[in-house]
Amino acid sequence: MYRKIIEPRVSETDGLGHINNTTLPVWLEAARNPIFKLFTPDDSFEKWRMIILHTSIDYRDQVYFGTEVEVFTWVKRIGKSSLELYEEIHQRGKICAKSKAIYVNYNRETEQSEPIPWEIREELMKHLYDEHKEM
Numbered sequence: 001m002y003r004k005i006i007e008p009r010v011s012e013t014d015g016l017g018h019i020n021n022t023t024l025p026v027w028l029e030a031a032r033n034p035i036f037k038l039f040t041p042d043d044s045f046e047k048w049r050m051i052i053l054h055t056s057i058d059y060r061d062q063v064y065f066g067t068e069v070e071v072f073t074w075v076k077r078i079g080k081s082s083l084e085l086y087e088e089i090h091q092r093g094k095i096c097a098k099s100k101a102i103y104v105n106y107n108r109e110t111e112q113s114e115p116i117p118w119e120i121r122e123e124l125m126k127h128l129y130d131e132h133k134e135m
Contacts, residue, residue: 001072002073008064028087053104081114081115
């Protein structure tokens with residue numbers, strides 16, 4: 001599992017006093033940076049490989065300013081050229097959001113998906129989600 005600590009900002013707080021729902025997708029994407037780096041080690045957009053195909057978020061509880069947030073990212077499934085991520089946002093010991101994201105390893109020059117290289121696959125397998133394992 002990958003883990004990212006986020007410190008909520010005042011500017012992310014909306015008129016209802018909680019972190020705006022549009023902020024959580026940004027936090028989830030920030031937590032995926034180690035995965036992006038596997039596919040594009042130099043972070044070059046000219047060589048960028050990860051194209052998002054799907055994302056969904058289930059909002060479970062409010063998130064507030066003033067208390068750090070933990071974003072956990074697991075690899076749920078590795079396909080030939082795609083991978084599915086399972087993510088959770090936690091604050092104060094509660095799961096505040098659950099997310100799913102699907103990415104494809106994409107070659108921009110050929111405009112086609114490509115198989116995930118074995119060395120990346122091996123690293124991703126270290127972060128597989130086990131729904132029966134406690135955190």
